[in-house]
Amino acid sequence: xxxxxxxxxxxxxxxxxxxxxxxxxxxxxxxxxxxxxxxxxxxxxxxxxxxxxxxxxxxxxxxxxxxxxxxxxxxxxxxxxxxxxxxxxxxxxxxxxxxxxxxxxxxxxxxxxxxxxxxxxxxxxxxxxxxxxxxxxxxxxxxxxxxxxxxxxxxxxxxxxxxxxxxxxxxxxxxxxxxxxxxxxxxxxxxxxxxxxxxxxxxxxxxxxxxxxxxxxxxxxxxxxxxxxxxxxxxxxxxxxxxxxxxxxxxxxxxxxxxxxxxxxxxxxxxxxxxxxxxxxxxxx
Numbered sequence: 001x002x003x004x005x006x007x008x009x010x011x012x013x014x015x016x017x018x019x020x021x022x023x024x025x026x027x028x029x030x031x032x033x034x035x036x037x038x039x040x041x042x043x044x045x046x047x048x049x050x051x052x053x054x055x056x057x058x059x060x061x062x063x064x065x066x067x068x069x070x071x072x073x074x075x076x077x078x079x080x081x082x083x084x085x086x087x088x089x090x091x092x093x094x095x096x097x098x099x100x101x102x103x104x105x106x107x108x109x110x111x112x113x114x115x116x117x118x119x120x121x122x123x124x125x126x127x128x129x130x131x132x133x134x135x136x137x138x139x140x141x142x143x144x145x146x147x148x149x150x151x152x153x154x155x156x157x158x159x160x161x162x163x164x165x166x167x168x169x170x171x172x173x174x175x176x177x178x179x180x181x182x183x184x185x186x187x188x189x190x191x192x193x194x195x196x197x198x199x200x201x202x203x204x205x206x207x208x209x210x211x212x213x214x215x216x217x218x219x220x221x222x223x224x225x226x227x228x229x230x231x232x233x234x235x236x237x238x239x240x241x242x243x244x245x246x247x248x249x250x251x252x253x254x255x256x257x258x259x260x261x262x263x264x265x266x267x268x269x270x271x272x273x274x275x276x277x278x279x280x281x282x283x284x285x
Contacts, residue, residue, distance in 0.1 A: 044257040046213045046224065053181050053223045054210040060221035069179055074115060075143035077218035082115035083205050085123065088249045088269065089116075091176060092201050093123050095245065099170065099197055100127030107168040107195065109135045109187065110176030113144035114156045132166045133157045170197040172185045177203045178215075178224045192242050194274060198241060201269035202252055205229045206262070213256045219283045226265045241272035 050056040061066035075241070098102070108116055111134035121128070132155060134144060141158045148156045159165050168191065177184060177200060188194055206226040206251075216226040233243065251266035 016089045017221050043216055044213055046254060046256045047221075047258045048214045049256060049259045049262060049263045050212045050223075053212055053225065056214055056223035057181075058167075058225070061213055063221060065216075065221040066219045067221060069217070069220065070137035070139045071220055072139045072143055074218050074222075075140050079113060079115065082112060083118040085119050085127045086250065088202060088247075088267075089119065089174070091245070091269055091271075092116075092172070092199055093120060095197075095199055096120070096124055096170075096172075097127050099163060100124075102197065104131045105129060105131040105133065105166070105170075106190070107133050107135055107162070107165050107171045109162075109171055109173045110179065111136060111172070111174075112140055112159075113147050114153065116174055117153075117156050120267045128155075130168075131155075131157065133163055133168070135159050135165060136231070142156065162187070164190055165191070169193045171195045171197065172199045172201075174199075174201040176200070177227070179222060180225070183235065184232075186237055188239060194239060196274050196283050198236070198272040199270070200272075203227065203232065203268055203270065204252075204254070205232070205268065210264070213259070229266075229268070230232060234273055236270075240274050240276075242275050243270060244273055245271040 033053055036262050048056065050059060057067050102200075106129040108114075109115070114132075114134050117132050117134070128152045134141070134142070134156065135160070137162050138218060141160050144156075147153075148158070171188065171191070183199070188198075204226045205228065206222070208227065208228070210227045210231070212223050212225050214221040216222075237243070247269045249267040251268060255264050256262055
């Protein structure tokens with residue numbers, strides 16, 4: 001005997017509904033030309049947790065990725081976005097304008113291809129330093145020199161050795177410290193003389209012991225450091241600097257995708273000055 005199927009709805013509408021759901025589920029596949037790889041999970045931005053920079057760098061090599069930042073392929077990643085003023089840049093602009101009478105030479109450490117030079121030109125048009133010098137790794141500096149020459153940016157200079165920059169009135173490090181492979185005090189001591197003014201922005205911290213993760217930047221895995229803030233401040237003040245200003249950047253808090261139990265990082269910016277260096281831009285005591 002043939003079984004009878006009882007339904008309160010016609011078969012055709014049911015089929016149409018099922019096909020409609022199937023079409024909806026296939027839309028991402030159709031939208032990307034049928035390439036299934038676009039449906040796979042996006043690569044993790046942060047992965048791994050390591051005790052120091054070199055261990056993290058070795059892990060990047062072991063993973064078969066391009067290790068570190070010193071690669072021409074990394075230079076164009078997010079370049080246009082980094083050339084725009086972001087909300088966390090405004091405290092930096094405030095202090096650059098306030099200190100403009102004291103700043104003739106500015107060293108932009110970790111300044112990429114001059115992204116802050118390009119972002120800040122309009123805001124600092126009337127208080128621009130005489131010399132803006134970018135210090136970065138060789139591959140990024142070479143790409144920056146080529147771009148600056150092509151665009152006629154004669155006021156932008158590049159060095160791979162801080163001694164080549166000569167004496168500077170201010171060192172700016174915006175997003176530098178996460179990727180720095182040496183202590184920040186060692187970086188400053190490589191200069192001809194300690195700069196009277198120091199602005200460090202987008203510094204990543206965590207509660208407790210510091211650690212290093214790996215950040216995916218284009219084709220590379222780059223060690224990304226999360227410091228202990230108390231130890232960081234001790235390191236800077238031991239060089240003779242005093243803290244003048246600090247600002248928080250909540251939107252740059254990050255969680256390591258593979259280690260969420262470590263908690264979110266914090267991000268902050270700072271303006272320091274040498275204790276004996278006081279100019280008309282300094283805040284009153």
